[in-house]
Each structure stands twice: as C-alpha cells, then as structure tokens.
Amino acid sequence: MSTLVVFDLEFTTWPDALEQDWSAPGQFREIVQIGALRLRSDLSVVEEYEALVRPVMNPRLSPYFTELTGIGQEAVDRDGLPPAxxxxxxxxxxxxxxxxSYGNDMVVLGENVGWARARGETVKSGFLEVGFVNVRPWLNAVAPATATVNVGRLWQVLGLPKPGAGGEHSALFDCHSFAAALRHLRGAGALGGAEEALFQGYRQAMAYR
Structure with missing residues (x-):
C-alpha cells in the first residue's frame, strides 16, 4: 500500500524570534513537539505519531512558547523524550x-539531529531513507487564500470543518489541518499529476542516488 507522511514541529521560541530568524544569543530552534500522519493514497489517515521532546540547551520553556502552543513545562519534564x-x-x-511539510521544518529537524550527534548521542535512523518535500509554495500557488496563514489555519481559510480537537500550534492538530487541505485540493482536482509525484517522489529520487 502506497503511503506518505505529513509532519509538523513545534520548537523553542521567544518574542520576535521569528522576525529575527532566531538570531539573538542563546536562541536555538530546539524541537519540543513532533506530530506526523501516515496517509493512504486517498489521503485518509493510516497512523499517527506524536511526541514531546525535552530541549537541552534551553530546558526551561519561555512563557511566550507556552502561551503560543499550550505546552507547559510540567508536561515536557514529565513526558518529554530525550532528543535523540x-x-x-x-x-x-x-x-x-x-x-x-508546510514550510522548511526539515531544516529545523536537521539542526536538531546535528546538535544531538554533536553531543555524542546516537540517532538511530537518518535522513538518507526519507524524501522530504516542502509543499507550501505549491499549495499557496494553487490556493492563494492560504499564502498568509500557518499550517494550523489551512482548514479555516479553505472553509473546511475543523479537523479534530485542539488548535493551531499543536503539532498533531496542525498535521490534521494540513491533511484536510490536501484532501480538499485533491477533491477539487488541484493535485492532478502532482499527486502521483508526491507518492512516487521518494522512490524516484532514490533511483538517482
């Protein structure tokens, strides 16, 4: 059965960090939450993945991050996994x-893998067996109303039913919003030939390695 994965990350942030590209001293984009969905060829959900992660360089979450995501320090300290x-x-x-991904989350993922390995930690799987694709430019082009919103609001600007409990900036909810947008565009005929490319892109890329 052909499947693909959509994913989203929540990572440490502070007031104005986005606008300043996390350039202030001591600001690192450490992953705090990972959400992912495995989707069938009809874009229905096969399996979910969700994890909290304990940041290392900034172990205390900023109040700004907690207010934005709803993720509290107690939950991360209790349930967070080591990054590796x-x-x-x-x-x-x-x-x-x-x-x-809806954006360049794979870059943040790569940063975090690099930091873990630099600390001498072993990340059991690597990037070479994964085909990452940022589909935000394509999605914004075929649905211009999405151009100014984050992934957690895609369902809203496309006039879709809310795709489950929770809200934006919760990684798994954002994945469901993302998947709902893809299903909507598929139903509207916007995917076209891109749909096969999404499912076959990894295998095609690997054939040229």
Whole structure:
C-alpha cells in the first residue's frame, strides 16, 4: 500500500524570534513537539505519531512558547523524550516514504539531529531513507487564500470543518489541518499529476542516488 507522511514541529521560541530568524544569543530552534500522519493514497489517515521532546540547551520553556502552543513545562519534564530518541523514532516512522511539510521544518529537524550527534548521542535512523518535500509554495500557488496563514489555519481559510480537537500550534492538530487541505485540493482536482509525484517522489529520487 502506497503511503506518505505529513509532519509538523513545534520548537523553542521567544518574542520576535521569528522576525529575527532566531538570531539573538542563546536562541536555538530546539524541537519540543513532533506530530506526523501516515496517509493512504486517498489521503485518509493510516497512523499517527506524536511526541514531546525535552530541549537541552534551553530546558526551561519561555512563557511566550507556552502561551503560543499550550505546552507547559510540567508536561515536557514529565513526558518529554530525550532528543535523540524522539528524532530516531520519527525518522523511523518516515523511512522509505515521501514526507511533506508546510514550510522548511526539515531544516529545523536537521539542526536538531546535528546538535544531538554533536553531543555524542546516537540517532538511530537518518535522513538518507526519507524524501522530504516542502509543499507550501505549491499549495499557496494553487490556493492563494492560504499564502498568509500557518499550517494550523489551512482548514479555516479553505472553509473546511475543523479537523479534530485542539488548535493551531499543536503539532498533531496542525498535521490534521494540513491533511484536510490536501484532501480538499485533491477533491477539487488541484493535485492532478502532482499527486502521483508526491507518492512516487521518494522512490524516484532514490533511483538517482
């Protein structure tokens, strides 16, 4: 059965960090939450993945981050996985598939893998068996109303039913919003030939390695 993965990350942030590209001293984009969905060829959900991650360089979450995401310090301290463990689990979940993001979350993922390895930690799975694709430029082009919104609001600007409990800036909810947008565009005929490319892109890319 052909499947692909959509994913979203929540990572440490502070007031104005986005506008300043996390350039202030001590500001690192450490992953705190990972959400992912495995989708069938009709874009229905096969499996979910969700994990909290304990940041290392900034172990205390900023009040700004907690207000934005609803993720509190107590939950991360209690349920958060060590970064290398969470990253390995997620990359294993994605192995051998095309993996779609709404933005360049794969860059943040790569930063976190690099930091874990620099600390001497072992990330059990790697990037070579995963085909990452940022589909935001394409999605914004075929649905211009989405151009100014984050992934957690895609369902809203497209006039779709809310795709489950929770809200934006919760990684798994954002994935469901993303998947709902893809299903909507598929139903409207916007995917066209791109749909096959999404499912086959990883295998085609690997054939040229």
């Amino acid at each position: 463990e969470a990253l390995g689990e997620f990359l294993s979940f994605c192995e051998g598939q095309s993996v779609l």
